[in-house]
Amino acid sequence: MKHNIILTKTGRSANGTIQLTGSKSECNRALIIEALSDGKVKVKNVSDAADAVLLAGILRKSKVESQKSKVESPEVVVGTDEVHEVEVIDENLSSSGYEPSTINHEPKTVNIGPAGTAMRFLTAYYGIGNEEVILTGSERMKQRPIGVLVDALRTLGAQIDYEEQEGYPPIKLKGSFEQQTRKISIKGNISSQYITALLLIAVKLPFGLELHIEGELTSRPYVEMTLAMLKEANILHTWEGNVISIPNQEFATTSLHIEPDWSAASYWYAIAALSDESELFLPGLTSYSLQGDSVITEIMANFGITSQFKDGGVHLTKEVKAIFRKIFDMKECPDLAQTVIVVCAALGHEATFTGLETLKIKETDRILALQIELAKIGVKLIEKGQVYKLDCSEKQLPQRMFVSTYHDHRMAMAFAPLAILIPELEIEDADVVEKSYPAFWTDLAKVGFNASPPTP
Known part of the structure; x- marks a missing residue:
């Protein structure tokens, strides 16, 4: 059952300290x-975002089941005392006549709900594994394409079938991987999560991976984040031109x-931008972040928000200034698009946006959702090819507004600052915010917002 709230705000200032959850993308x-590391790598400060909690639970259960299978199948020699998660069968096991089907007789079903990242990452993870798995999700997830990643994994040697519609979940991963090639190509203008999924499993491929990126790379910072995190775990790579290579190696x-x-953090920048005055402190954030969305500091500088990195975090200060920047390219930070577009619309700033190509295949069609909701304040988001322009000529802020969220956490949080x-x-x-930021409404209360149930 959907749980609506009425959000109000006393005054037009926002001051306080907000401790944010761990990055969902990093986590x-x-x-x-x-x-994949067989227990060598441990994760600290695990995010409490629903997507991360779900993925952690699925991987933990796979580990337990893998351990149980090995206990029940003593003829299978693993070659180490460590419990192996679902992973590529190494050459020793293959040459010893090891057959995955002797362990798992019936495919298990893994339902990831609306978690898009989990769908992409687990497709690759189970794709090179030794379990037969049916990977499914919510109705919206069944409308989100997975074909580009499945094709790449099939080229590598994964056995994957579609259970319903060609190119879309649910999919069956047959657990009989045998690497056929180390070279694959993938288009750069699709979701970076496809690329990341392949890079994460590369180290477990017997022959490694040579990934050729065709055309311009969308969301490059997310790919750089993946490689930087692998490097922290001692996994080295080369990136020359459009080719990323990762050999088989140890964590x-x-x-x-x-x-x-x-x-x-971007929602707090939006709150600061729409406030008359604001002083906010976000502990733990650094100026040398792996996260591409840290570019919000540069974007929001256009709206008078100064970011000072000191005291172990970032201080946000609002200064009234004229807005001059007219074009925002969101290609490398698409998850910031809703936040920035709503801020521009609310301030009547007729900006132009590019790099929004991936927004139509997210939790919802975010372009259409933005167009519908912005119309409620008289603002049009006009699409011309791959360029989007705000028309604020009829902007009018009502006394009361209903915001539809379309099962999309970022729609709820991008529009919430309008309560100012x-x-x-x-x-x-x-409750949709639980996907990435469960404490969002609680944190808003710390700076003067009030969330209450609608009057019957």
């Missing part, structure tokens, strides 16, 4: 690295510490 990558015994989430300007803001399905 999901780290959890896969931990699972180091280490810990990966998850930084607070810059995507979550709109006396009564009803947010549909408020």
Whole structure:
């Protein structure tokens, strides 16, 4: 049952300290690295985002089941006292006549709900494994394409079938991987999560991976984040031109510490931008973050937000200034798009946006969702090819507004700051924020927002 809230705000200032959860993007990558490392890598400051909690639980259960299978099948020689997660069968096991089908007779079903990152990462993880798995999700997940990644994994040697619609989940991963090649190509203008999924498993491939990226790379910072985290675990790579190579190699015994989430921080930048005055402190964030969304500091400088890195975090200060920047390229930070577009619309700033190509295949069609919701304040988001322009000529902030969230956590959080300007803001399905930022409404209360149930 959907849980709506009425969001109000006393005054137009926002001051306080907000401790953000760990980065969902970093955490999901780290959890896969931990699972592939045979226990050598440990994750610290695990995010409490629902997606990360779900992925951690699935991987933990796979580890337990893998251990149980080995106990029940003593004829299978693993060659180490460590418990191996689901991973590529190494050459020793293959040459000894080891057959995965002797362990698992029935495929298990893994339901990842609406967690897109988990779907992509687990497709690769189970794709090179020795378990037969059916990977499925929510109805929206069944509408989100997975074909590009499946094709790449099939080229590598994975046995994957579609259970319903060609190119979309659910999929069956047959658990009989045998590497056919180390060279594969993938388009650069699709979701970076496909690329990351392949890079994460590369180290477990007997012959390694040589990944050729075709055309311009979208969301490059996310790929750089993946490679940097692998490097922290002693996994080396080369990146020359459009080719990323990762040989088969061993993980180091280490810990990966998850930084607070810059995507979550973006909503506080939006709050500061819409406030008359604001002084906020976000502990744990650094100026040398692996997260591409840390570019929010540069974007929001256009709206008078100064970011000072000191005292072990970032201080946000609002200064009134004219806004001059007209074009925002969101290609490398698409998760910030809703936040920045809503801020521009609320301030009547008729900006132009590029790099929004991936927004239509997210939790919802975010372009359409933005167009519908912004129309409620008289603002149009006009699409011309791959360029989007705000028309604020008829902007009018109502006394009361209902915000539909479309099962999308970022729609709820991007529009929430409007409560600074709109006396009564009803947010549909408020619990949707649990996907990435469960404490969002609680944190808002710390700076003067009030979230209450609608009056019957």
